[in-house]
Amino acid sequence: EAxxxxxxxxxxxxxxxxxxVTCSQNMNHEYMSWYRQDPxxxxxxxxxxxxxxxxxxxxxPEGYKVSRKEKRNFPLILESPSPNQTSLYFCASSxxxxxxxxxxxxxxxxxx
Amino acid sequence: QKEVEQNSGPLSVPExxxxxxxxxxxxxxxxxxxxYRQYSGKSPELIMSIYSNGDKxxxxxxxxLNKASQYVSLLIRDSQPSDSATYLCAVNQRSAxxxxxxxxxQLTVLP
Numbered sequence: 001e002a003x004x005x006x007x008x009x010x011x012x013x014x015x016x017x018x019x020x021v022t023c024s025q026n027m028n029h030e031y032m033s034w035y036r037q038d039p040x041x042x043x044x045x046x047x048x049x050x051x052x053x054x055x056x057x058x059x060x061p062e063g064y065k066v067s068r069k070e071k072r073n074f075p076l077i078l079e080s081p082s083p084n085q086t087s088l089y090f091c092a093s094s095x096x097x098x099x100x101x102x103x104x105x106x107x108x109x110x111x112x
Numbered sequence: 113q114k115e116v117e118q119n120s121g122p123l124s125v126p127e128x129x130x131x132x133x134x135x136x137x138x139x140x141x142x143x144x145x146x147x148y149r150q151y152s153g154k155s156p157e158l159i160m161s162i163y164s165n166g167d168k169x170x171x172x173x174x175x176x177l178n179k180a181s182q183y184v185s186l187l188i189r190d191s192q193p194s195d196s197a198t199y200l201c202a203v204n205q206r207s208a209x210x211x212x213x214x215x216x217x218q219l220t221v222l223p
Contacts, residue, residue, distance in 0.1 A: 035213075040120070042200065042215035043156070058210065090155055099144060101211070103155035 002027045004104035006091050012110045013081060021076045021107050023091030030096045032074040033058070034066065036087040037106075043090065049074055050096070081111040115139065116203050118214035126222050131188040133217050135201030138182070144204035145177055145184045150216065151197045160186060191221040 004025045013019055025032065033048040035058075045058030049068040063085055065077040074093075078085060091104040115138045125131045133147075144163055148156040162168045162175040162184065174187040184203075188195055201214040 040215055042116075043202075043211075043213040045210060045212075048210065059212070099146065099161050100158050103157070106155055 002102070004091055004093055004102050006089075006104040006107050008107060009105060010108050012112065014112050015082055016080050019078050019081060019109075021078075021089060021091075021109070023074045023076065023104060024072050025074075025091075025093040025102070026072065027093065027095070027102065028071065029093035029102075030071070031101075032068065032091065032093045033101070034064070034074070034076050035090045035092065036060065036085075037090060038087050046076070046089075081109075083111050085109065086111050115212050116201055116214040118199075118201050118217045120215055121218040122220055123217055124220045124222055125191050127191060127193060129191050129221075131191045131195065131219055131221070133186040133188075133199050133201075133219065134183060135185065135203075135214055136183045137201075137203045137212075139203070140179075140182065142179075142203045145175070146202040146211070147173075147175060147184075147186045148200040148202060148213075149197045150200055156200055188219075191219075193221045193223050196220045 007022045030051045034046040035043040037043050044060045046064050047066040049055045052071050055066050089107045092101040094101045118135045147160040149159045150156045160175040162177045165177050168175045172189045176185045198216040198218045200216045202211040
């Protein structure tokens with residue numbers, strides 16, 4: 001089954017404790033992206049990647065890091081999480097030949 | 113000014129009616145426009161894309177684009193309770209893959 005998976009789905013952590021949210025797709029998509037979704041603000045892009053070893057900032061990259069060492073994986077790293085990073089995070093992927101972005105199921109992160 | 117604006121709603125329509133959802137955008141250079149549907153607690157899914165002025169129909173859904181007025185709309189005909197969801201407008205404002213989303217309009221279709 002073609003899908004985008006994210007782990008964990010739910011995470012409660014404390015300020016300053018480094019964490020990684022994994023994203024993996026099995027569709028051989030070149031493009032992958034991370035979004036955060038907050039009430040009243042919609043989806044905002046954090047980082048995106050056009051292919052392996054190619055990443056770029058989105059609209060709200062501060063406090064986040066990403067890497068793209070393999071085509072299928074695009075982890076989101078929070079080196080020192082803060083409460084304002086409490087949010088619902090979505091990973092998405094698409095083929096460069098289409099406009100359809102496939103979204104993962106989401107990761108709900110709470111930083112205390 | 114938000115780059116992509118939608119009425120947050122909630123919008124309620126009776127079953128069988130036409131639901132009209134609107135979206136305006138600020139970047140005149142935008143090329144691609146999308147409507148996503150997001151059920152509560154779920155991830156967004158693409159339902160319509162439109163690239164040129166005019167109407168595009170797909171089943172009960174019609175997307176309308178007017179680049180001169182910088183608005184895009186979504187009409188849902190014969191609305192069903194299963195259409196109850198949040199509808200997100202997304203616009204390609206910079207690169208081919210960078211999407212800017214509106215905050216979404218919550219639609220409720222009443223049986």
